Amino acid sequence: MPFTFKRLDINDVILVTPKVFGDARGFFMESYQKSTFFENGIDVEFNQDNHSKSVKGVLRGLHYQTNPKAQAKLVRCSRGKIFDVAVDIRKSSPTFGKWVGEILSEENKNMLYIPEGFAHGFVVLSDEAELLYKASGEYSPQNDRGIRWNDPDINVQWGIDYEPLISEKDSKQPYLSEVKEEDLF
Numbered sequence: 618m619p620f621t622f623k624r625l626d627i628n629d630v631i632l633v634t635p636k637v638f639g640d641a642r643g644f645f646m647e648s649y650q651k652s653t654f655f656e657n658g659i660d661v662e663f664n665q666d667n668h669s670k671s672v673k674g675v676l677r678g679l680h681y682q683t684n685p686k687a688q689a690k691l692v693r694c695s696r697g698k699i700f701d702v703a704v705d706i707r708k709s710s711p712t713f714g715k716w717v718g719e720i721l722s723e724e725n726k727n728m729l730y731i732p733e734g735f736a737h738g739f740v741v742l743s744d745e746a747e748l749l750y751k752a753s754g755e756y757s758p759q760n761d762r763g764i765r766w767n768d769p770d771i772n773v774q775w776g777i778d779y780e781p782l783i784s785e786k787d788s789k790q791p792y793l794s795e796v797k798e799e800d801l802f
Contacts, residue, residue: 679704
């Protein structure tokens, strides 16, 4: 199998590790194979690919889209190193308000599958980082939402000892306790 799939402490978030074939010339890996992903519980259709670049210290998130334009994501760091986070915002979930995080990097080539019903964010740990991620739905400005990155009730441990670079939009996001009921899952 070209991938291994590991369910994290929040069972619906899956760490995907590709099999990498490398030698002195470089490497080859499959980054997605629909049938294998479906067989391992990632049974979504991806409809949009995104690519972002950020510098060290940038923290983006915590972002999500509301229904009916909710998105599942498959996130990969193709250059550099990030700490990637998923926060469960499904009201009836036993892990509501809890988070999981993983290091994604060009070295480990791991990917994080984040289903609908989760907010997503990351902080850049290397000088620069580039992310490639698939989304199950197209971006919808009307359904774009967020939660404050430093919400004390969620208490994400970002693994940094400095004040991150935050966009104005992200600095003004509500805390989870302030999010409208209809904007949760």
